[in-house]
Amino acid sequence: MTSIELHQLDKQYGSVYAVRDLTLHFPEGRITALLGPSGCGKTTTLRMINRLVEPTGGRVLLGGRDTRELKGEELRRNMGYVIQQVGLFPHYSVAQNIATVPQLLGWDRARITRRVDELLDLVGLPPDEFRLKRPAQLSGGQAQRVGVARALAADPPVLLMDEPFGALDPIARERVQDEFLAIQRQLHKTVVLVTHDLDEALRLGDYIALMHAGQLAQFGTPDELVLTPGSPFVERFLGDDAHIRRLARKTVRDLMSHERASTAGPGIDVNTNARTALAWMLREGVAELRVMEGERTVGRLTLRDLGGA
C-alpha cells in the first residue's frame, strides 16, 4: 500500500491554470473520488500523478518519494491506470491485453498465464470462455472488467481510474461498481477515481476531493461533505438531495438503534440499503420500522436515524 501526496501542484497552459496550488493527500488503501464539474482539472490532476502530464509546479510524492525520481518502469509497476474508453488493444486477445504490463516487466510465460487466469477469475470472467476473445466480442461491462484486470496485472499498490464506469448504462454500471467494491475489499489498493457523477463518488468514495476551477473546494468523507459543506459552491454542487443520495452506501445496520421497537408494524431486514428503507417508510407512511435479522427483531430505525450523522 502506498499513499499519494500532491504538494502545491500546478499545471499551466499558457496563462490558464488547469490545476492551481493543489495540495492533497490520497490515503493509503482507500478510494478517493476526485469529483467536480467538467473542466475543473480532475483528469489533469490524475495524469500528473502518473506523469502522462508534466506539472509546471509543485511535487507528487508516491510512498514519500518524488515521482520525478522514479523511472518509467517503476511508475508502471506502482500504478494501474483505467480509463473510460477502456483502451483495449483491438487486435490483441483479452489475455494479451491483460498481459501488457507483465510482459513489459519481463515476466516469464508461465507466470503471465497464471496471472491472467487469476485476474479473469477475480473480475468474474471465466478464463476458459474469455481468454481468447477479442475486445470487439465483449459487452461494455465485460470490456470494462478486462480494463480493470489489465490495470491490476502487475499488482500495483495504486490504481488511477478516469471515469471508469462512465460509458456503461446505469444497470451495468451499478453491477460493475459493486464488483469493483468487492475486489477493493480484498485488495486494499490506493485508488484515485475521477468522476463527475456525485452518486458514484458517494457510493464508491471512502473520501471525496471536490474540485472547482483547478483548485480543491473540499476534502472529506462523503458524510462530512454532505453534512458540513464548507462553502456555497460545495452546497450547490451536492444539491438538496445529497442527504438522500448518501444513504445509498449505508445499510439499515449502520444507522439503526438497538432500542426496542415501539411498533409492531412492518419489519425490515437489517442488511437492507438505507435508501430503500427510506423509500419504504415513505410508501408505508410510517416514521419507524422494526429491524429484523432473520426471524428476530434486533432494533428499530426511525426517520431521525436516517437524517443524522
Ligand SMILES: Nc1ncnc2c1ncn2[C@@H]1O[C@H](COP(=O)(O)OP(=O)(O)OP(=O)(O)O)[C@@H](O)[C@H]1O
Ligand atoms: N492540453 C491542454 N491544453 C490546453 N488546455 C488544456 C489542456 N488539457 C486540459 N486543458 C484545460 O484545463 C482545464 C482542466 O481540464 P481537465 O481535462 O483536467 O478537466 P476535467 O475536470 O477532467 O474535465 P472533464 O470532466 O470534462 O473531463 C480545462 O479548462 C481544459 O480546457
